[in-house]
Amino acid sequence: MDLPALQQRFAQRDREALQELQEAGQFIAGGPVDRFEADFADYCDVNHCVSCGNGLDALIILLRADQSLGNLPQNARILVPAHTYIATFLSIVEAGMIPVPVDVNPILLTVDVIEAQLGSFDAIVAVDIYGKLVDDEVYAFAKANNLHIYTDTAQSHGAKTATGVKSGARGRGSAFSFYPTKNLGAMGDAGAITCNDDLLARTARQIANYGRSSRFVNDVKGVNSRMDTLQAAFLNNRLLFLDNDNKKRYKIAQTYVEQIENEKVKLPELKFLEENAIHVFPVFVDDREKFVAYLSGHGIQTNCHYAIAPHQQDAFKELNHLQFPQTEYLHQTEVSLPCHPLLEDHEIQEIIIAINEYT
Known part of the structure; x- marks a missing residue:
């Protein structure tokens, strides 16, 4: 952001x-x-x-x-x-x-x-x-x-x-x-x-x-x-600006869903766009470190929501024995793409092109 x-x-x-x-x-x-x-x-x-x-x-x-x-x-x-x-x-x-x-x-x-x-x-x-x-x-x-x-x-x-x-x-x-x-x-x-x-x-x-x-x-x-x-x-x-900002977030997310095409980058399912403030636009990649470094090399900053699940944190040692496969998959693979109201159309396209060219 x-x-x-x-x-x-x-x-x-x-x-x-x-x-x-x-x-x-x-x-x-x-x-x-x-x-x-x-x-x-x-x-x-x-x-x-x-x-x-x-x-x-x-x-x-x-x-x-x-x-x-x-x-x-x-x-x-x-x-x-x-x-x-x-x-x-x-x-x-x-x-x-x-x-x-x-x-x-x-x-x-x-x-x-x-x-x-x-x-x-x-x-x-x-x-x-x-x-x-x-x-x-x-x-x-x-x-x-x-x-x-x-x-x-x-x-x-x-x-x-x-x-x-x-x-x-x-x-x-x-x-x-x-x-x-x-x-x-x-x-x-x-x-x-x-x-x-x-x-x-x-x-x-x-x-x-x-x-x-x-x-x-x-x-x-x-x-x-x-x-x-x-x-x-x-x-x-x-x-006063929240609804308009959220509309811009939605438009960006919709463009990502429609135009990102890379089998190595998993998009959220289509109904993700429904009933959503689009605080974060997540994609999921098996080699997160490589993907993040690749985007960074193209001048695209990303984030992660979140790298370690709460039940796996040292703060909750009493829960460390539990296993939640889907949660753990999400925490291991999630990457948050830029998705804020001030993104310009050309910036969105640069992000999409870079992702589609990722190998």
């Missing part, structure tokens, strides 16, 4: 926002935070947006809040796709719960895997990996079986289902990250919870602010995880 250029689009608006904050002298909470929460809740078609410090905190606080309301047991077992960033696993553990990882097909959690694990878990955290929404049937299955399902929406800002339901409005609650490289990114860390339940939102907000109900009254053990007012102001500037 050309992150400096992407952020430069908002330079004048950001300077004005900073000046307003300096003049107002309110650097924690206040107008910009309230405005972002209201606007993002409206954007996601939900009743509540609870801002917090980052995406990891958002999922931790969401799980903790629902546990405190009696909707999750102590030491709850949380079904989670093995194919995700380690933050999803960490949030479950930091909330005092136990991750129950399962494999994906081809990249997302599916009903058949969940059904096979019934009885071994208490709730589900689905992950919209690469920006692709988890299928509606997963949410329908969870509802039919009286299972709470939460969503890690850290990569799916602005995606919506075929029926128009937005990312952030599905399941019991959702956790967003606004890390600078996200489709909706701040200029530092920031996160948010979205949900429709009044009590869940109020409890999450309380936990995120020291557990207090008023200035000197603390009803629960909380944390300090608040979105900086400055980051909220920056996000207010960027939210």
